[in-house]
Amino acid sequence: MTSDTSLSSKIIDGQDEQLAEVLSLCQKMNAERNLPALLGLIAREAARLMQADRATIFLLDREKCELWSQVTLDGELIRFDARLGIAGACAMTGQLINLPDAHEDQRFYSLVDARTKYRTRSVLAVPLRTATGEIIGTLQALNKTRGAFTPKDEQVAQALAAQAATALETAKMVQELRQQKDLLEAENTHLWKEVEGRVSTQNIIGTSEKIQVIVRLIDQIRDSSVDVLITGESGTGKEMVAKAIHYTSPRARRSFVAINCAALPETMVESELFGIEKGVATGVDARIGRFEQAHGGTLFLDEIGELSPAAQVKLLRVLQERVLERVGGRTPVPVDVRIIAATNADLETALKKGAFRPDLYYRLKVLTIPMPPLRDIREDIPLLANYFLEKYCREMGKEPIKPSAAVVRSLARYSWPGNTRELENEMKRLVVLTRRSTISEEDLAESVRSEGGDGTSSPIRSGRSLKEAVDELEKRMIGDALRRCQHNQLQTAKALGLSRQGLIKKMKRYGLKSS
Numbered sequence: 001m002t003s004d005t006s007l008s009s010k011i012i013d014g015q016d017e018q019l020a021e022v023l024s025l026c027q028k029m030n031a032e033r034n035l036p037a038l039l040g041l042i043a044r045e046a047a048r049l050m051q052a053d054r055a056t057i058f059l060l061d062r063e064k065c066e067l068w069s070q071v072t073l074d075g076e077l078i079r080f081d082a083r084l085g086i087a088g089a090c091a092m093t094g095q096l097i098n099l100p101d102a103h104e105d106q107r108f109y110s111l112v113d114a115r116t117k118y119r120t121r122s123v124l125a126v127p128l129r130t131a132t133g134e135i136i137g138t139l140q141a142l143n144k145t146r147g148a149f150t151p152k153d154e155q156v157a158q159a160l161a162a163q164a165a166t167a168l169e170t171a172k173m174v175q176e177l178r179q180q181k182d183l184l185e186a187e188n189t190h191l192w193k194e195v196e197g198r199v200s201t202q203n204i205i206g207t208s209e210k211i212q213v214i215v216r217l218i219d220q221i222r223d224s225s226v227d228v229l230i231t232g233e234s235g236t237g238k239e240m241v242a243k244a245i246h247y248t249s250p251r252a253r254r255s256f257v258a259i260n261c262a263a264l265p266e267t268m269v270e271s272e273l274f275g276i277e278k279g280v281a282t283g284v285d286a287r288i289g290r291f292e293q294a295h296g297g298t299l300f301l302d303e304i305g306e307l308s309p310a311a312q313v314k315l316l317r318v319l320q321e322r323v324l325e326r327v328g329g330r331t332p333v334p335v336d337v338r339i340i341a342a343t344n345a346d347l348e349t350a351l352k353k354g355a356f357r358p359d360l361y362y363r364l365k366v367l368t369i370p371m372p373p374l375r376d377i378r379e380d381i382p383l384l385a386n387y388f389l390e391k392y393c394r395e396m397g398k399e400p401i402k403p404s405a406a407v408v409r410s411l412a413r414y415s416w417p418g419n420t421r422e423l424e425n426e427m428k429r430l431v432v433l434t435r436r437s438t439i440s441e442e443d444l445a446e447s448v449r450s451e452g453g454d455g456t457s458s459p460i461r462s463g464r465s466l467k468e469a470v471d472e473l474e475k476r477m478i479g480d481a482l483r484r485c486q487h488n489q490l491q492t493a494k495a496l497g498l499s500r501q502g503l504i505k506k507m508k509r510y511g512l513k514s515s
């Protein structure tokens with residue numbers, strides 16, 4: 001900085017002790033990161049160096065066009081219009097002002113004196129200008145002990161102001177960063193409380209033995225980093241269990257990164273998972289992969305059966321050696337990640353067809369959690385239904401609603417091809433639509449009612465045409481067969497004595513989805 005060089009050359013000449021003191025003060029200022037303490041330090045030292053009765057730092061609030069002083073020598077806080085007074089004039093114009101008698105100057109704002117009962121005589125005000133030239137306030141010294149402020153005082157004040165401005169800027173920045181950090185920490189603690197409440201084994205509902213075994217297993221493995229394979233149809237709670245494993249483990253405060261292998265185009269899977277080095281192809285920037293994002297935490301690989309053969313090889317290597325190679329990279333990158341894989345497909349069949357590597361399969365299946373389809377844990381349906389009803393009533397601020405006994409029976413009988421997710425969605429829909437405090441059968445979705453209901457919703461109940469009854473029976477039988485055959489159309493068609501084309505036609509007619 002130019003002021004620094006001119007300052008040091010003067011000191012080397014040995015001409016000026018006052019300026020040498022300013023320089024040593026600079027080091028103290030730069031070490032002080034606490035804004036109030038820094039303001040106090042500058043004011044104190046400025047008064048001493050210029051033999052003034054007192055000195056004050058005024059900071060400019062541009063938005064409000066106000067000057068404020070956080071610390072005066074006696075600790076009071078002043079805030080006033082920047083268009084008034086000597087300090088204001090100095091900050092607004094950027095000019096040094098040196099007055100032997102302030103009361104003779106029309107810019108002098110006598111109200112401050114009146115209020116503080118202080119009698120101002122001489123004033124020296126210099127702007128606080130940062131390195132970029134921005135004026136952030138005024139350094140003002142009052143009442144020289146003897147006579148008026150000299151040209152040497154002006155020089156000292158200017159040298160001091162230049163250094164003070166930089167130190168103040170830094171301190172202000174540090175203060176803002178600290179405030180932001182505190183804010184983020186508070187927010188983080190708050191979010192953690194939320195997460196801990198939501199994602200734990202307590203939120204895995206079900207008293208059936210099948211669910212309880214899973215809950216106990218999650219508790220048993222909570223302190224280890226063992227990889228896990230979760231199997232089960234869509235909507236059975238695989239992702240929920242994966243999160244419970246992560247958030248109850250020592251890895252909880254690091255990332256849970258989820259990726260759906262089926263949702264990624266084959267050409268992107270590798271770079272997405274393992275990252276890519278810069279310049280692999282034109283215009284490609286280096287990017288870290290999901291594995292590295294999950295470092296220290298958990299990587300949830302959903303629908304692992306859909307992983308490409310090349311990605312399977314790489315994944316196996318990470319599982320065995322805990323190192324990965326980015327696409328186009330040559331140096332191995334160590335990673336500490338727990339893998340939780342999930343599949344709704346029959347991995348064993350994929351294995352037989354050669355679509356999935358046996359070595360990877362055996363490595364993954366060491367700890368397998370099989371999620372039961374909802375139709376296999378029917379005893380949990382009433383509990384789950386009530387849990388979801390309560391949850392959504394609370395979320396939507398509605399009075400609690402209850403299902404009638406007949407509704408509970410229907411829910412427990414229905415086959416729930418979409419498993420717990422379908423049950424959850426149905427309960428959510430009811431909370432949105434039902435105005436009464438009890439849900440009755442008419443409120444239920446048509447599919448649940450006709451399949452799960454008692455005699456009254458049998459296809460042969462009175463009041464419908466033969467065609468309607470036959471259609472309904474046909475639709476139901478096809479739906480059941482599809483579920484039994486896990487949506488394999490060829491098997492379903494065979495089981496029903498239809499051709500595949502015939503089955504597809506009927507599925508279209510009844511709006512039955514192919515998975």
Ligand SMILES: Nc1ncnc2c1ncn2[C@@H]1O[C@H](COP(=O)(O)OP(=O)(O)O)[C@@H](O)[C@H]1O
Nearest residue numbers: 203204205206234235236237238239240420421
């Ligand atoms: N036993 C259970 N207790 C509470 N909620 C459950 C249970 N099983 C599933 N759910 C809920 O059902 C929905 C679907 O679960 P999810 O984990 O996404 O299934 P999947 O990954 O197997 O498709 C989620 O909202 C989940 O919280």
Ligand SMILES: [Mg+2]
Nearest residue numbers: 235238239302
């Ligand atoms: Mg899922």
